Amino acid sequence: MTERLGDGIEHALRVVDWTAHGADPARVVSAVRRLRLVESEQDGQDAYHEVLDAIGHNHSGWLYDAVGPAATILAAVTRTTQGWARTTALEVLIDCLAWVRPDQRFTDAAGRTRSVQAALQDAVTSLEPELRTTAAGEDTTTPLSRSAKNLLEALHEFTDDPGRRRATVPQAPSAARA
Numbered sequence: 001m002t003e004r005l006g007d008g009i010e011h012a013l014r015v016v017d018w019t020a021h022g023a024d025p026a027r028v029v030s031a032v033r034r035l036r037l038v039e040s041e042q043d044g045q046d047a048y049h050e051v052l053d054a055i056g057h058n059h060s061g062w063l064y065d066a067v068g069p070a071a072t073i074l075a076a077v078t079r080t081t082q083g084w085a086r087t088t089a090l091e092v093l094i095d096c097l098a099w100v101r102p103d104q105r106f107t108d109a110a111g112r113t114r115s116v117q118a119a120l121q122d123a124v125t126s127l128e129p130e131l132r133t134t135a136a137g138e139d140t141t142t143p144l145s146r147s148a149k150n151l152l153e154a155l156h157e158f159t160d161d162p163g164r165r166r167a168t169v170p171q172a173p174s175a176a177r178a
Contacts, residue, residue, distance in 0.1 A: 009036070009076050012069070021106050022064035027054040032070075035092075036077055036085055041143070044088035051092050061099045068106030068116040071096065071123035078127060083144065090131075090147035096120055097154045124155050131155075 013032055018025040031054040035047045049058055055070045056063035074096075077089040097120060104116035134148035 009073055009080065012073050012076070015109065016066075016069045016073075017107075018066055018069075021066035021069065023055055023066035028066065028070065030054070032073060032077065035088060036081055038081075038083075038085040038088050040084055044084040044091075047085075048088050048091055051088075052095060055096075056099065061095075063096060063099050063101070063104070063116070065104050065106040065116055067096050067100060068104070068114060068119040069108070071116075071120040075123040075127055079130070087144045087147045090144075090151050093120075093124055094147070094151050094154050097124065097151075097158050121155070121158060124151065125159075128152070128155070 009032065013029045016025075016028075018028045027050075031047070031050040035051050038044045038047045051074075052058035055066045071093075074089050074093055078086050078093075081089065100117045100120050102115075102117055105113050106116055106119070108114050108119075131148045131152050135145055135152055137145050139145065140149070
């Protein structure tokens with residue numbers, strides 16, 4: 001089953017029109033592939049930055065609309081990986097929830113315009129049972145358990161008040177900063 005889900009990730013990476021959603025296709029594909037192969041904390045930190053730079057401007061917290069289709073793919077990565085790869089995917093989703101803007105839209109595979117915020121919320125909500133199990137595991141001090149707990153908390157804050165955003169909304173990066 002895990003291998004089939006992994007094949008589904010590869011397929012999803014190929015069929016999404018990343019350019020239409022503001023992202024460089026080669027960067028997104030490379031970043032997600034790297035994320036799936038993370039084996040150490042340092043690899044995780046590097047992949048975390050690579051993924052957020054592929055689907056947004058990591059240093060400013062500005063997400064591209066590519067987060068819409070990426071949300072489902074990131075959720076699939078958490079289901080098909082373990083250890084640092086899974087922890088890193090959870091950390092990416094935490095920041096995406098914090099940075100998504102209510103006005104963001106993308107066109108899904110069926111050609112419908114969807115809210116990026118709703119797609120992200122749906123993807124994370126689909127993980128909730130697994131996140132609860134991981135957060136309450138035998139050792140709740142592991143990075144994976146803490147990340148699962150933090151993503152659950154972020155989801156609940158997000159769903160309790162979907163209008164809640166950071167005190168300062170990130171500004172679109174200028175070409176000079178990008």
